[in-house]
Amino acid sequence: MASEPVQNPPSLSKRLIKQWRWVGAGLVVIFLAVLSKSADVDLGSAGQSDRCQITVNADVLNVRAGPSTDTGAVKKLSRGDIVDALPETANGFRRLDPDGWVSAQFVTANQHC
Numbered sequence: 001m002a003s004e005p006v007q008n009p010p011s012l013s014k015r016l017i018k019q020w021r022w023v024g025a026g027l028v029v030i031f032l033a034v035l036s037k038s039a040d041v042d043l044g045s046a047g048q049s050d051r052c053q054i055t056v057n058a059d060v061l062n063v064r065a066g067p068s069t070d071t072g073a074v075k076k077l078s079r080g081d082i083v084d085a086l087p088e089t090a091n092g093f094r095r096l097d098p099d100g101w102v103s104a105q106f107v108t109a110n111q112h113c
Contacts, residue, residue: 052113054094056081058106067093067101074100087113 061081062073067090077083084097085107093101094109 050112052085052087052097053082053110054085054096054102054107054113055110056083056102056107061102061106063096063100063102064093065100067091067095071101077102085109085113 056077056079059079061077063075063077065071065074086095086097088095089104090101092104094104094107094113095101
């Protein structure tokens with residue numbers, strides 16, 4: 001009867017190396033998950049934000065110093081511009097962040113406004 005070769009159990013150092021490989025792989029996965037989450041918070045998605053923002057619907061829209069057509073225009077926005085705003089409205093005008101006012105009828109506010 002032929003005897004089967006006897007296999008020596010792996011040495012302690014080889015077993016530890018295999019175990020530490022799994023630990024290392026787990027740490028890499030955790031690191032990548034944390035990095036991915038922090039990138040989402042820091043960078044956000046293009047065009048989407050958790051801030052109040054408005055999109056301009058008029059060809060040209062005056063940004064005014066106050067919530068009235070009686071106040072002077074301080075700059076102009078163009079159709080499709082997306083700018084930060086505040087939830088505050090007055091006299092049919094939406095307040096921009098950090099300053100300025102635009103006619104609310106010519107903008108679309110996102111769900112955070």
